[in-house]
Every structure is written in C-alpha cells, then in structure tokens.
Amino acid sequence: MSQPIPFIDLATQRDRIRPRIEARLARIMDEGSFIMGPDVTELEAGLSAFGGMQHTVTCGSGTDALLMPLMAWGIGPGDAVFCPSFTFAATAEVVGLVGASPVFVEVLPDTFNLDPAHLRRTVAEIASRGDLTPRAIIAVDLFGQIADYPAIRAVADEFGIKIISDAAQGYGSTLSGEMSGRWSDVVATSFYPAKPLGCYGDGGAIQTDDEELAAVLKSIRIHGMGSDKYDNVRLGLTARLDTFQAAVLAEKLALFPEEIEARMRVARRYGELLPAAVTPQAISDDIVSTWAQYTIRVPGGRRDAFMAQMKERGVPTVIYYGKGLHQQTAYRHWPVGGNGLPVTEQLCTEVVSLPMHAYLDEPTQDRIVAAVAESLDAISHTA
Numbered sequence: 248m249s250q251p252i253p254f255i256d257l258a259t260q261r262d263r264i265r266p267r268i269e270a271r272l273a274r275i276m277d278e279g280s281f282i283m284g285p286d287v288t289e290l291e292a293g294l295s296a297f298g299g300m301q302h303t304v305t306c307g308s309g310t311d312a313l314l315m316p317l318m319a320w321g322i323g324p325g326d327a328v329f330c331p332s333f334t335f336a337a338t339a340e341v342v343g344l345v346g347a348s349p350v351f352v353e354v355l356p357d358t359f360n361l362d363p364a365h366l367r368r369t370v371a372e373i374a375s376r377g378d379l380t381p382r383a384i385i386a387v388d389l390f391g392q393i394a395d396y397p398a399i400r401a402v403a404d405e406f407g408i409k410i411i412s413d414a415a416q417g418y419g420s421t422l423s424g425e426m427s428g429r430w431s432d433v434v435a436t437s438f439y440p441a442k443p444l445g446c447y448g449d450g451g452a453i454q455t456d457d458e459e460l461a462a463v464l465k466s467i468r469i470h471g472m473g474s475d476k477y478d479n480v481r482l483g484l485t486a487r488l489d490t491f492q493a494a495v496l497a498e499k500l501a502l503f504p505e506e507i508e509a510r511m512r513v514a515r516r517y518g519e520l521l522p523a524a525v526t527p528q529a530i531s532d533d534i535v536s537t538w539a540q541y542t543i544r545v546p547g548g549r550r551d552a553f554m555a556q557m558k559e560r561g562v563p564t565v566i567y568y569g570k571g572l573h574q575q576t577a578y579r580h581w582p583v584g585g586n587g588l589p590v591t592e593q594l595c596t597e598v599v600s601l602p603m604h605a606y607l608d609e610p611t612q613d614r615i616v617a618a619v620a621e622s623l624d625a626i627s628h629t630a
C-alpha cells in the first residue's frame with residue numbers, strides 16, 4: 248500500500264500562523280479576558296467587513312448560529328421551517344429543538360443544493376394544508392457552494408417567510424460576487440475545526456443587516472440579558488464564542504481569502520484532470536465555492552468497492568451523507584415535500600468526497616487523480 252495522504256491538512260496552516268496565535272493566547276491568559284474579550288470584538292468587526300454585513304454576533308457553534316435566529320423570531324410549535332434533507336443533522340435539529348416542524352425539500356442532482364421549484368411546491372402544499380404555518384427556509388450552501396438564493400428569495404417573498412443561510416460549509420462562497428447575506432435575512436456559520444474557516448474548538452457566527460434582530464441575538468447569547476446579565480428579559484443560552492477561539496479566528500480570517508482562491512485552484516485542477524466518467528458536484532462560472540468538500544458521484548452500487556480501491560492506494564475518501572435526514576430515526580416522522588425525495592436518496596447511495604484543502608499540492612493532487620482513474624478501472628473489471 249502507498250504512503251497514506253491526509254483527507255484534510257490543518258497542520259500546514261497552523262505552522263504558518265503559530266507564533267501569532269501563541270502571542271495572542273499568551274496575552275489573553277495574562278489579561279484573563281476569557282469571556283467576551285477584545286479579540287471577540289475585533290473578530291466580529293473583521294467578519295462584518297469580510298461578509299459585507301452590518302452586524303456579526305459570534306456564538307458557541309454553528310448549531311447555536313442556526314438556533315438563535317429561530318428563537319429570536321419566536322418560531323415554535325405549529326410552525327414549519329423548510330430545509331434540505333441532504334445535509335448535516337444540525338440544519339433540521341434546531342427546528343425540532345424549538346418545537347417547530349422541519350419540512351424536508353428536494354435538492355438538485357447536479358449542485359446538490361435546494362431545488363427551488365420543489366421548495367415552492369412544498370411551501371405551497373404546507374400553506375394550503377393549514378396545520379402548519381410556513382415561517383422560514385434554511386438553505387444550505389452544501390460542500391461550500393452557495394445555494395440558488397435569487398430563486399429561494401422569490402419563494403420566501405411570495406409566502407412572506409424568512410431565509411436563514413446555513414453557510415456552515417460555504418461561508419465566503421459567492422454568486423456573481425455576492426455572499427448569501429445579499430438575499431437572506433440571516434447568515435449562520437460554523438467554525439468547527441474542519442470547516443474552511445475553522446477555529447481550534449467549537450465556534451460559530453450569525454450575520455445580519457437587521458439591527459433589531461442583532462440586538463435580540465446578543466441578548467439570547469447571554470441568557471436573554473437585558474440591561475445587564477442579571478436582568479433577564481427573555482430565555483437565552485450560554486452561547487458565547489470563547490476569546491481564545493476568537494483569537495485563533497482573527498489570525499485565520501487574514502488568510503481566508505487566499506485560501507478560498509487556493510481551494511478554487513485545486514477544484515479546477517481536479518475538474519480538468521479527473522477521468523471523464525467522474526461526475527463532480529457541478530459549479531457554474533459565476534460562483535466561487537469554498538469547497539468544504541470535493542464530492543463526486545460513483546453510481547451503480549460501486550461506491551464501496553471504489554472507496555476500498557482508493558484506500559489501497561493510500562487515498563482516504565468519506566461519505567457525506569449516507570442517509571438523508573428524512574431517513575434518520577430522529578427525523579423520519581417530520582413531513583417530506585411532494586412525492587418524496589428520490590434525488591436525495593439516490594445521492595446518498597452515490598456521493599463520495601475526495602481530499603480537499605487549501606494546501607493540497609499538485610503532486611498530491613496528481614496522485615489522487617491517478618488513484619481515482621485506477622480505482623474506477625479496477626471496479627469496472629469486477630462489476
């Protein structure tokens with residue numbers, strides 16, 4: 248077996264910024280500013296500038312970032328929130344946590360993002376049924392690629408409902424040069440270490456241009472505080488971002504634009520060199536993706552065999568996601584739009600992600616591409 252390569256490399260970036268991060272962490276220890284310290288304020292300003300949004304409220308995780316706007320809008324029992332099923336659990340989990348009902352919508356077979364036509368039909372169907380009130384859409388920027396927000400905004404406007412952009416994977420992705428906040432009421436992101444912009448623990452952020460909402464989110468972040476943290480005007484959470492994590496992120500944010508470009512270069516090169524038989528996630532020319540994952544489809548029940556062949560060649564692969572949320576035990580009692588989600592279910596049997604990060608050099612890319620070609624060849628002889 249060849250020398251294994253890592254699926255994701257966080258060490259190269261860490262070595263670039265280590266002295267700067269260590270200096271910040273030492274200062275925070277000296278100051279004792281562990282909670283809501285100056286690095287949090289600095290990071291929030293930096294993120295607002297990067298995202299072109301007026302307000303950034305950092306928080307404890309990407310899940311908090313999705314949950315808090317639902318709490319702020321008073322979404323709860325009897326309400327419907329529309330989201331894809333082909334996503335990480337947190338997207339729908341937060342809806343269930345506030346007592347509302349997630350309603351699962353289909354994705355497109357090429358971009359893997361929300362299918363706006365299916366979304367429209369599903370919202371109309373729920374609105375006419377009358378037992379649930381449509382309140383919001385959570386659109387996911389899957390694997391780093393911005394969803395079709397202009398079309399999703401049209402649906403939201405038609406039904407008078409909100410949009411949360413779940414940019415946990417795609418924070419920084421653009422459509423015609425604009426990030427998802429251009430069309431959504433709120434952008435929620437995660438700083439989980441493996442995300443394109445990740446910290447060294449858990450973290451998240453919410454961005455909005457709505458000043459009133461930002462004030463409520465800041466209150467929810469600290470136990471529903473009013474004039475001070477011992478004045479409790481609503482229910483809230485312990486949902487602050489640690490100062491340590493903000494310090495790490497402030498250094499990483501400085502590298503982020505060049506890292507997005509590097510990821511785009513890797514993805515373009517993969518796209519050029521991978522065998523023609525491979526179908527990667529489609530991306531149009533007007534989109535910059537953060538390529539949280541580089542995902543291809545291996546149809547015909549041959550995915551497991553493909554992954555085993557890749558492993559033999561020292562190339563790790565991972566399945567995101569092997570089950571739609573509507574197929575998961577905790578989620579299967581909630582409604583599914585239209586006549587089911589055949590595209591989602593098909594994708595779950597075919598998708599497999601290849602190594603992807605900003606520091607993936609060309610010789611390693613070439614090794615991965617060669618392994619894909621050889622693995623496909625090997626399984627075509629055994630099929």
Ligand SMILES: Cc1ncc(COP(=O)(O)O)c(C=O)c1O
Binds near residue numbers: 337387413416436
């Ligand atoms: C699409 C999506 N939404 C939400 C989350 C939740 O983020 P966190 O793990 O920071 O709570 C993640 C990642 O973990 C994710 O991939």
